[in-house]
Amino acid sequence: MEDDSPAEPVGVVEDDRLRLIFTCCQPVLSMDARVALTLRMIGGLTVAEIARAFLVQERTMGQRISRAKAKIKAAGVPFRMPEHDDVQERVAGVLAVLYLIFNEGYFASGEDVDPIRRDLTDEAIRLARLVRRLLPAGTPEDAEATGLLALMLLTQARADARLSADGELIRLDEQDRGSWNQDLIHEGIALLDGALETNGRNIAGLGRYRLLAAINAVHVSAQRAQDTDWGRIVALYTAFERIDPSPIVRLNRAIAISEYDSPDVALALIEPLGGELGGHHAFQTTRAELPRLTGRRQEARAAYDRAIELAVNPAELALLTRRRHELADTTNNDGGTS
Numbered sequence: 142m143e144d145d146s147p148a149e150p151v152g153v154v155e156d157d158r159l160r161l162i163f164t165c166c167q168p169v170l171s172m173d174a175r176v177a178l179t180l181r182m183i184g185g186l187t188v189a190e191i192a193r194a195f196l197v198q199e200r201t202m203g204q205r206i207s208r209a210k211a212k213i214k215a216a217g218v219p220f221r222m223p224e225h226d227d228v229q230e231r232v233a234g235v236l237a238v239l240y241l242i243f244n245e246g247y248f249a250s251g252e253d254v255d256p257i258r259r260d261l262t263d264e265a266i267r268l269a270r271l272v273r274r275l276l277p278a279g280t281p282e283d284a285e286a287t288g289l290l291a292l293m294l295l296t297q298a299r300a301d302a303r304l305s306a307d308g309e310l311i312r313l314d315e316q317d318r319g320s321w322n323q324d325l326i327h328e329g330i331a332l333l334d335g336a337l338e339t340n341g342r343n344i345a346g347l348g349r350y351r352l353l354a355a356i357n358a359v360h361v362s363a364q365r366a367q368d369t370d371w372g373r374i375v376a377l378y379t380a381f382e383r384i385d386p387s388p389i390v391r392l393n394r395a396i397a398i399s400e401y402d403s404p405d406v407a408l409a410l411i412e413p414l415g416g417e418l419g420g421h422h423a424f425q426t427t428r429a430e431l432p433r434l435t436g437r438r439q440e441a442r443a444a445y446d447r448a449i450e451l452a453v454n455p456a457e458l459a460l461l462t463r464r465r466h467e468l469a470d471t472t473n474n475d476g477g478t479s
Contacts, residue, residue, distance in 0.1 A: 152222035153275065158183065159235075159268050163223040166234035169216050174209040176237045181206050184242050186251075193250045193453070194241045196389070196421060228275050232282045235272060236289050236350065239265045243293050247300070248454055256308065256456035257300060266293045281348070287332050288351030294329035295357040298322040303456075309463065310456035314366035326361050333358060344380050352381045371401035388417040396427060404431040422451040426461065433468060442468055 154160040165179040177195065180186045186194075192202035223231065245251070246261025269290040276283040302316040333354055347355065356377045363369040378394035392414055399407030408431050411424070418424035429444035445465035452458040 153225050153228060154223055154271075156268070156271050158264075159271050160222065162235050162238055162268070163227065163231050164221070166231040166238065167213060167218055168230055169218055170209050170212060172234060172237070174205060174212075175234045176241065177202060177206055178209040179234065179238045180241060184238060186242070186245055190245055190251050191241075194244065196418070229280070229282050232272065232276065232286065236269075236285060239269050239272070240289060240292075240350070243296075247296060248457075250453045252453075256304060256310065256454050259300075262293070262297055262300070266290070266297065269293055285348045285350050287334075288348060288354045291329040291332035292350050292354035292357060294325045294332070295354060295361055298325035298329065298361060307459075308456055309459040310454070312460070313360065318364065321361060329354065330358050330362070344376065347380065349381065349385055352377055352384075356381075369400070371397055375401050388414045389421075389423070392418060392424060392427060399431055399434075404434040407431055408435075420451065422448050422453070422457070425451060429461075429464070433464075438468055 152160065154163050161183045162179055165183050166175045167178075168175075170178065173195065177191050180191050180194075181188065188203045188206065189199045191206075192199040195202060197205075242261050243265035246258040246263075246265065249256055249258045249261075269286065273283065273286045273290060276286055298321050299313075299316060301322070302318070302320045303311055305311055333351065344352075356374055359370055359373050359377070374397045375394065378390070378397050382390050382394055392411055395407040395410040398410065408428075411427060411431075414424060425444050425448035429441045429448055432438075432441040432444065442465065445461060445468065449458065449461050449465065452461055
């Protein structure tokens, strides 16, 4: 039997999953609410995973998602296929959704899952490519979509070097750079189209995803870890902080400053962030690594202990545990206590 009836119209977005993401990113909601709701309904992330991405408690995120559903119902927002005018209006939310899906895949926070979820990173990259095709070339939206794709490619290029044979996370400065995917690196850098320059006006005009991609491009362009141009990375993070002065951005800028200037300077910069990031594993890890470099072992051990309590990724947990044990062994050899 054959069905000659015409297919249902799908609007301007042909891919089923991407169309659902655009449909779910309702402008009637705040940006955070539409991204969280879309991640839950379409992205397949759990409430706990979404909460960790937003640096809030799981209960708080659950309430946000419930309120978002209720607001859509109360406003009587129709469920319809996105049209041409909807694409540019909703693309910022869609890019945020794809960015967080990729991040969850690259550094998984869910329970009983692999440390790296290739299913999520590969799908995020596929959908980011499709988003670029929907946008008029030369527009700010196209620039950000291109930046996000470049960011994903440059990050994914290092995926094979991030885990040891026994499943431990490998730090960036200890990775085998020869195993990085050069095809992805070349494609990602080509997409940036001059965004690597940190002097002049162009850096000030870059959006969040192009800035993050440029930071990653500096890392993958260094033949050795000690060749990394930390001055350029600090400049890029400084530009990023102007458009997003969030605690996590300020933390990452401080980490770059620790490499460019000194750990003591970085420590002074991160201490005010404790109130907002005290329950975040990345903050506690930084509070362990920086004192470690300056010989403040007792302070470092306490921060490692807290970071281990907060870690949910098994590969990171293995790394933190080893770093903590190494510090204890060194202290004992010096006559101290563990």
